[in-house]
Amino acid sequence: MKLAHIVCAGVLLLAGGAAAQDGGKTAGDMAITKSTISLGTATPGGGFPVYGNAFAEVLNAADPTLSIEPRNTKGSSENIPLLETDGLDIALVAGEPSYEAFMGIGRAPTRLKILTAMYSSPGMFVVRADSPYKTIRDLVGQPVAFGAKGSGLPILSRYMLDGIGLKQDEDFKSIYLDRAGDGPAMVQDGRAAALWGAGIGWPGFKSMAESPGGARFIAPDAGEIAKVRAKHTFLKPLTVPANSYPNQPAAIDSIGSWSFVLARESLPDDVAYRLAKTLHGAEGALCKKLPQACETTAVNTAAAAPNVQLIHPGVLKYFREVGVVK
Structure with a gap:
């Protein structure tokens, strides 16, 4: 028995020495492994790649295990x-x-979960400053770039136009882009009368507003917003603050919704929890990195989710611990 105790003590001493040589890491530290997480964005030139790159850079810096x-x-x-x-x-x-996807419109309801709300996306059109078009109905019959084929932008515009009694593919010469970044050049050289987009800091709007000739924005008016919301209640009244873009001195009222970072259903709870905790701690850094990401907060996520149960269980666990969700 004494020999056994001596052997055990020796093993413990060796383990302690190994920990000391490894910088004093504990067994718990040694168990932490780096989690590689793939993040899908969109086509180059749009807002999603800009946001995704900032999101990854800030979180990777905040948590070396990610x-x-x-x-x-x-x-x-x-x-x-x-x-x-x-x-x-x-x-x-x-x-x-x-x-x-959540409501099962045109498909079976998805089982994906919300990791975080990204930002609100008020939709509007942008035209050249010298364009004769002043209202949405002025654009009827004209070639309009509604965004990249696989993006959510054409879906938002379809709902908005339907709410005011217009059909996207019948009342306009609709253009769907292979790359989101191609839109501004098409408006500037006359191939398109307008470009549809959404959000604050959206690259297409920024490119148009900074062009030599300048740009103007066209959004639904108050009556049109009311009609859209009466028919499509999930869309929210949203505002683009004044000076969000160059030469945009007044706030622009429109409608839209919140974009999300969604997670696969099988994403482990502990990984989602770690992401939520890291993101919450890095909200200030992300805001400094990208203005539109200032809306990426735990509080906004809880408010923007159509149903709290759509939030990933690992994220919900963290939200309850910090009092964001009861």
């Missing part, structure tokens, strides 16, 4: 099935495709 790797995709319409087949761990998805 390795979030952004990946360009075709956008929301591809991200949802990739998440559902575990082809991605997390992905950026616009509000309208998220809503349709």
